[in-house]
Structures are given as structure tokens and as C-alpha cells.
Amino acid sequence: MKLAKSSMTVWAALALSFTLSSSAGAQSAPPKNAARKAKAASSKAATSATAPSSGADASAPAPAVKFEPVTAKRDPFQPLVSSTKPSHGPLPPGKAGLIIGTVHVDGTVKSPSGMMAVVSNEERRVYFIREGDKLYDGDVEKIGLDGVTFKENSKDAFGKPVERMVTKRIYQSAGEQQ
Numbered sequence: 147m148k149l150a151k152s153s154m155t156v157w158a159a160l161a162l163s164f165t166l167s168s169s170a171g172a173q174s175a176p177p178k179n180a181a182r183k184a185k186a187a188s189s190k191a192a193t194s195a196t197a198p199s200s201g202a203d204a205s206a207p208a209p210a211v212k213f214e215p216v217t218a219k220r221d222p223f224q225p226l227v228s229s230t231k232p233s234h235g236p237l238p239p240g241k242a243g244l245i246i247g248t249v250h251v252d253g254t255v256k257s258p259s260g261m262m263a264v265v266s267n268e269e270r271r272v273y274f275i276r277e278g279d280k281l282y283d284g285d286v287e288k289i290g291l292d293g294v295t296f297k298e299n300s301k302d303a304f305g306k307p308v309e310r311m312v313t314k315r316i317y318q319s320a321g322e323q324q
Contacts, residue, residue, distance in 0.1 A: 227303040237282060241273050244281045246298045251314045254291055261289035284312075292316060 237243035244267055252272065253264040263286070266272050275294075279286045284298040293315035302308050 241275055241279055242282060244273065244275075246281060246284050246296045246312055249281075249296075249314065251294050251316050253316060254289055254294070256291070263289045263294045265294070287311065 237245070244265070248268045249265045250267075251263060251265050255262045255264065260276060263275050264272060265275055275281075275286050275289075277286055277289055281296070283300060284296050286294060287297045288295040293313055296312045296314070298310050298312050300308050300310070
């Protein structure tokens with residue numbers, strides 16, 4: 147007789163959980179009246195469990211329904227590596243604020259103290275630079291009569307530091323970009 151009571155309680159709980167899970171599985175969000183349905187189902191299970199023929203215990207706890215939050219996934223059509231270059235914000239004044247990619251070589255001068263180059267930035271401001279001067283993203287490596295060689299320090303798409311030599315000429319040859 148004891149075995150029949152526990153068996154009936156297990157079957158009532160199983161039927162209740164199946165009813166709740168099938169109604170919850172049909173919708174992505176819980177219905178507004180889910181609590182009311184759960185109470186009605188538990189009271190229905192309790193009344194069927196307390197019937198004289200079954201003899202089941204009415205104090206069996208009803209299983210709780212848990213809803214898992216949906217986690218946001220990465221958009222598969224977005225690139226893994228950003229193609230936009232980070233902005234560098236306000237630049238320092240003077241030669242220290244010159245970006246090698248935007249510098250235009252206007253001329254070179256040979257003086258007793260060494261070679262000097264006349265360069266301008268995007269805003270058409272003119273600067274005089276010498277070998278060894280530090281710029282925003284590199285150094286002045288060598289100044290010749292036909293152009294200037296810079297050592298540019300940058301980062302690749304994955305953030306790894308990269309050094310490269312950039313030569314800017316006064317008069318660009320065919321196919322060369324300034």
C-alpha cells in the first residue's frame with residue numbers, strides 16, 4: 147500500500163511537470179497567467195492524489211519550472227578584426243604631433259650641422275625636422291637630398307607591434323604615392 151502511494155505521487159508530479167514543460171516549450175517567454183495555470187494544475191493533481199482510491203500524499207511539493215535566459219551570440223557577418231583605425235585623440239603640439247602617414251616632404255636642406263627636411267602636415271603647417279627627431283608614430287631615420295626615411299611604429303590588426311621603414315620623396319616617381 148505504501149508503494150502504491152509513493153508511485154501515485156511520482157506519477158502526479160511527472161504529469162504536472164510534463165504539462166508545464168510542454169506549455170512553456172511552445173512559447174519563448176513565460177505566459178502571463180503561468181502561475182495561475184501552475185496553481186490549477188497542482189490543485190488538480192492534489193485532488194486526484196487525495197482521492198480515496200489512490201491514497202496518495204497531498205503534501206508533495208510541485209516541481210519548479212525554470213526559464214533559462216537567452217544569451218546573446220556574436221553576429222557571424224561582422225568581421226573578427228575591426229577595419230576602422232582607432233582615433234588618436236588630441237595630438238601633442240609641434241613635431242611630436244606629426245603623423246608619418248600624413249606628412250608631405252616639401253624639401254631638404256644641407257647645412258653645416260647636418261641634413262634638415264622641410265615637411266608639412268595636412269593643415270599645411272610647415273616644420274623643420276632633423277635626423278633622430280621623434281614624431282607621433284615614429285622617428286626620422288635618414289634625410290637625403292631626394293627625400294626622408296622614417297621608421298614608423300604601429301600595430302597590426304591583432305595588436306602586435308610592427309616597425310616599418312617609410313621613404314617619402316620630394317618628387318615622387320611614377321606609381322609612387324606620397
